[in-house]
Amino acid sequence: MGTPDFAKVCFESLLTTENDVIGVITQPDKPKGRGYALMPPPVKVSALENNIPVYQPDTLKDESFANLLEKLDPELIVVVAYGKILPKNVLDYPKYGCINVHGSLLPKYRGAAPIQRAIIDGEKTTGITTMYMEEGLDTGDMIEMYEIAIRPEDNFETLHDKLADLGAYALMSTVKVIASGNVKRYKQDDSKSTYAKKIEKADCLVDFSKSAEEIHNLIRGTSPFPLSFAFLNGKMIKFTSSFLTDKTSKEPAGKVVSLEKGNVYVATGDGVIGIDGVLPEGKGRMKASDFVNGRKISEGDIFTSEK
């Protein structure tokens, strides 16, 4: 059971094993994008290509899903970023249980956006945890844990891809361990748990009074999606890429202090941040230098929190 690209990697890895993948449960196609075109989740696309039966129930809590469960009769259910809570009858069904691949070192960053939150918080490491599922959100007993460094140059995309690969690797291992029958369970220390709540739009508004480092972490933690933003001359502008500098400035936070080499240097509460990739309102992604060349910004302009 899974939905986005992150889950797809695990799914495709499972197919390479000797395990019998009997079906895929994923979210229903949803209207996305311009014109509300119906978009199938990545896992579905992959499943169809691999001739694995796909099921897209609206809910897991009704009789028709219970019937499907019996029909499929899984011995093990693997859940990766599925996007729905599994009811107790489902959790209890498989002989070997329901396991989950989570993109953090539990009990830290339980919840929906562990990868982004870890970057935004400036963590130096994160990882993958596999665990048995229970009714609580990411609270089940852990099975295996793999750590990985968050590099200064990582953004959400690069870290996501690394964790997706690591997650698939972890899953392979955990499945093997479960099959062997010698599974060890480790309880989570709830007192150390933190919750990585979904990234909201409000989380993405850049507050230039914060430190350059905090802003940089926000920008890279939300890039390439959903992207942080601020307003410039009455228009929204999103930030796709930034870097830290050793420049200093006494200018007020948010002011453009320099456009050297096409990069946009902005004063913050602590230090000057360099921005080298933007996405202007109504436009596509572009290098900061292109934005500068188009004469859309000049020294002294000020980024604000609202139009």
Added chain:
RNA sequence: CGCGGGGUAGAGCAGUUGGUAGCUCGUCGGGCUCAUAACCCGGAGGUCGUGUGGUUCAAGUCCCACCCCCGCAA
């Protein structure tokens, strides 16, 4: 029929009340300099998305149709 922006030189843009196109960067050549991503001079490069469409003496600039791209919102 969710809302909106746009298709003009390799890139990002401008183009006024319609008169065959300009800016910044890049690129090529030359110069200056100890040197340079700095500066100076010069050059190349565009059938202005498509339509053997409409209006007009004349359309990038107005009208019509079509294709494509993008942002927002979900």
